[in-house]
Amino acid sequence: MASAIKKGFFDWLKTNPADVICLQETKAVQGDVDVKQLEDLGFHHYWFSAQKKGYSGVAVFTKIKPDKVEYGNGHGPCDDEGRVIQLDFKDVKLINAYFPSGTSGEERQDFKYKWLDEFNAWLNKLRKKTPKLILCGDYNIAHKEIDIHDPKGNKKSSGFLPEEREWMTKFLENGWVDVFREFHPEPHRYSWWSQRFLQ
Numbered sequence: 001m002a003s004a005i006k007k008g009f010f011d012w013l014k015t016n017p018a019d020v021i022c023l024q025e026t027k028a029v030q031g032d033v034d035v036k037q038l039e040d041l042g043f044h045h046y047w048f049s050a051q052k053k054g055y056s057g058v059a060v061f062t063k064i065k066p067d068k069v070e071y072g073n074g075h076g077p078c079d080d081e082g083r084v085i086q087l088d089f090k091d092v093k094l095i096n097a098y099f100p101s102g103t104s105g106e107e108r109q110d111f112k113y114k115w116l117d118e119f120n121a122w123l124n125k126l127r128k129k130t131p132k133l134i135l136c137g138d139y140n141i142a143h144k145e146i147d148i149h150d151p152k153g154n155k156k157s158s159g160f161l162p163e164e165r166e167w168m169t170k171f172l173e174n175g176w177v178d179v180f181r182e183f184h185p186e187p188h189r190y191s192w193w194s195q196r197f198l199q
Contacts, residue, residue: 102158
């Protein structure tokens with residue numbers, strides 16, 4: 001979060017880019033940020049931080065006040081790392097999630113696979129009660145070759161492993177729509193936060 005602020009995040013917010021903004025890997029708690037600037041711009045703000053300081057975390061800034069906010073999804077290890085926050089707007093539930101990365105080694109890659117399966121199961125149960133779901137997040141998975149700069153060089157890298165890409169294929173086949181790719185089917189257009197600033 002501190003890095004984004006140094007790069008002009010608040011100036012970008014002043015351009016009124018969106019009514020609801022979801023952030024992942026904030027690495028911050030609410031007290032680390034001058035929230036008065038957010039409030040002066042008309043944003044309500046909700047933070048779910050990791051227990052480990054300077055790690056993970058998600059936040060949502062919204063000009064539309066939600067009817068309900070839930071912190072976490074009831075999975076202990078996931079909630080300890082501040083990975084999921086839920087906001088209800090009438091009959092629509094917005095989920096902001098920061099998917100784990102497996103780049104730090106085999107143990108975290110195994111954690112990632114377990115997290116993906118548990119998260120998917122949780123979403124499937126949730127959809128039965130709340131069919132209108134919007135899932136925003138940093139997935140830490142490049143699904144297809146057009147989603148990554150160097151597919152050949154990264155074929156053995158976490159985030160582009162065959163098992164991760166297959167999980168994403170099945171996930172999308174289960175009724176989810178990749179909205180970014182619906183509007184940008186061309187290769188090498190990425191939905192990174194830095195690019196979002198430019199759109």
